[in-house]
Amino acid sequence: MVVEGQETPMSELGGAYGRNRDVNRLEALYERYRSGSTVVLNSLERRWEPLRLLTSAMSAEVNARFQVNVYLTPPGQARGFNPHYDTHDVIILQAHGTKRWRLYGAPYALPLESQKYEHSRDVPEVEQEIDLRPGSLLYLPRGTIHAPTSTDTASLHLTIGIHPVLVPGVLQDAVRQVIDEDERFRTGLPIGFANDKELQRRTEETLAELVEVLAARLSPQEMTAKSLKRAISISQPELRGHLTDLENLPQLGPGTTVRRRPGLRWGMTLTEDLVELEFHNKTVQLPIHVADEVRYVTESGESGFTAASITGGLDQPGCLVLVQTLVREGFLTCG
Structure with missing residues (x-):
């Protein structure tokens, strides 16, 4: 619940109802709503399939993470947040009622999360006033x-937050790796350097x-x-x-139909010794001699195939082990 910039999590509602706090939390929510508070549902794409499908498709197209928050504001000039900016781009989708947006420009370009x-x-x-209506x-x-x-x-709108890969994060990760690997970047400045001009000069040279x-x-x-x-x-x-796939993994045989998970984002890299399959923010490494079989699995997509149908130089038991491995890791699913 949010009103005039003051946020109250659901866990803190219902305190006035004694032992029935949990039971009456919904009534406490409506009491706040009737008094002008906005109901905020954060990250609804994690719990509602249509929004999950939307954000998954957008993420595949834009290569960014998307988060959807839903805001239900009561009528009567109610305001959840005071003037502020977000540290990421947002798309506002008006679903019900009308909401008036006052825009004040962007005096500080591209602020980071910090x-x-x-x-x-x-x-x-105020530079602009815009009334958003359904659609x-x-x-x-x-x-x-x-x-x-x-x-x-009352107004109901969706705020779609766009979280791309940012240059600062890329550079910070790269610098951190150098620091971790080279002890020269982990030393301290000379003791007493603030009191000694010669030590300050040497510090500048070292840096x-x-x-x-x-x-x-x-x-x-x-x-x-x-x-x-x-x-x-x-x-x-x-x-x-996936839990069902893991439970049924011992029964998975050469003729069991499997397919790549719908909407899965993945990449494959070949090194001198390994096939690296990237998905779900992890890397699964396989020996290079199964590259043709892995390529068959990835290119077969969501249409479905069996371990027995995989082409390449690997024998059928080996193909079955490959399929079982990728089902266990969540790249493939059964049925």
């Missing part, structure tokens, strides 16, 4: 200050050397390759029916 909006700062002048869509770039209010009817080493060690190609792996698995894993 650069939250400071409510103590002066709010700039309306509004795109707000990261950093756009906004403040929506309801009108004479200059490390900057040169860092520039030489950072590889744009390697950073891009790692970003690609991250983009492939940026969405929430889809593991519907």
Whole structure:
């Protein structure tokens, strides 16, 4: 529940009802709603299939993670949040009623998650007022200050947050790897350097050397390759029916029909010794001699196949072990 920027989680509602707190939490929610609070349902794509399908398709197209929050605001100029900006791009989808959006521009370009909006700062002048009605869509770039209010009817809208792979994260991960691998980047500055001009000069020389080493060690190609792996698995894993697959794994035979999980984002990389299959934000490594069989499995898609139908040089028991492995890891599903 949110009103004028003050948030109250559901776990804290119902306190006035004594021992029946859990039972009467819904009544406590409605009491807040009747008094002007907005009901916020966070990450609804994790619990409602239509939104999961929507965000999965968008993620595959854009290579970003999507989160959907739903906001139900009562009528009568009610406002959940005070003017603020988000540290990610958002798409607003108006589903019911009308909501008035006041937009104040983006005085601070591309804020990061660590650069939250400071409510103590002066709010700039309103640049636009837009009324969203059912079916309306509004795109707000990261950093756009906004403040929506309801009108004479209740308002229900979806906020789709867009979380791409950001350059700062790519660079920070690469620098962290260098720091972990090279002890020179983990040393302290000379003791007493703040009191000694000569130590300060040597500190500058040492840091200059490390900057040169860092520039030489950072590889744009390697950073891009790692970003690609991250983009492939940026969405929430889809593991519907996986518990049943694991339970039935001992009965999986050469003639059992399996298929790649619907909507699965994956990538395959070949090294000198290994086949690396990336999905669900992990890497499954297989010996290089099964590359043809793995390629068959991945290219067969969601149409369905059996271990006995896999082509390549691997014998049937080996193909069965490959299928069992990929079912156990969640790449394949039965039926």
